[in-house]
């Protein structure tokens with residue numbers, strides 16, 4: 001099918017939640033994707049920070065194929081070999097002792113909110129309130145749009161989940177004042193993704209951890225986007241030298257096969273007992289095998305160092321563009337999670353980049369977002385920088 005035919009079928013049969021788009025991508029390999037007409041693009045968006053090892057990474061593809069020929073799915077009513085291997089490997093590389101596997105970011109965050117509530121109920125002292133940050137993004141289910149600190153995601157879906165409150169991000173005093181005896185958990189992204197690539201100060205993140213300890217509140221870090229090497233550490237909280245009580249993962253965890261995960265300490269894991277939470281698909285053999293292969297590559301020596309080196313190169317290049325183009329307001333980046341805040345909506349820039357053969361995207365209206373596969377090389381980055389330089393020079397704003 002060509003793009004026109006795909007679009008026609010889409011418009012006839014798909015519920016219109018995504019609006020008009022110009023691309024139908026049909027194939028991928030490494031840093032490249034191809035549209036239905038065979039045109040190649042350099043992918044600097046990775047399906048929103050998902051294909052972190054690049055498209056169709058041979059080791060992940062091999063693991064998927066082997067698992068697909070062995071056993072695609074069984075229920076969590078039975079033990080699942082690749083799932084327990086994945087949990088063991090995740091534990092070895094994180095603070096977490098125990099894992100629950102979900103289907104995506106939203107269902108991992110749902111599990112985290114349920115666990116936090118049940119943990120305190122179990123202790124005989126229910127504390128149902130959960131505090132999240134303004135500008136945050138935690139998913140699209142009713143509970144997670146309620147947790148999401150952006151009214152536009154909640155409008156029209158009321159009544160929402162009771163017990164959620166919002167505080168300004170990166171403002172320790174505001175959090176201190178918001179915590180009450182009813183507060184059971186604080187849920188934050190260690191770098192806000194959809195909210196515009198916002199990086200908190202180390203003092204803030206350390207302060208949040210101390211405050212949570214002081215007030216007996218669980219700290220949930222939503223690392224759905226920041227996790228799995230995206231920021232140059234396997235998990236972004238490592239930059240701040242803190243550990244959460246609960247972490248959630250999804251996007252890049254299986255390099256594109258749908259999966260979500262919740263990790264927590266042994267103590268917090270006691271909040272769930274048999275029968276209290278479950279899922280049909282979460283952590284099934286296929287997605288677990290894909291995640292196991294993905295994590296095996298990401299934890300090899302040199303992998304994260306590469307992310308930091310190329311990330312620094314990208315950031316330095318963007319700083320140079322800032323001096324040249326008044327349209328750039330601020331560069332915010334950590335590893336290969338990169339935001340370029342502009343003085344105006346970035347849609348024309350995104351469109352011009354795609355026309356030039358480079359896929360990037362927005363993070364809110366005024367922020368251009370680059371979340372490329374982590375295998376990106378400096379020569380790709382130089383090409384992106386040169387193209388952006390030219391486009392910003394030509395733009396009639």
Ligand SMILES: *Cc1c(COP(=O)(O)O)cnc(C)c1O
Nearest residue numbers: 104105106137138139193224225
């Ligand atoms: C993408 C994202 C989610 C939602 O994940 P889904 O897989 O779309 O449900 C949640 N939290 C953060 C920080 C995200 O970036």
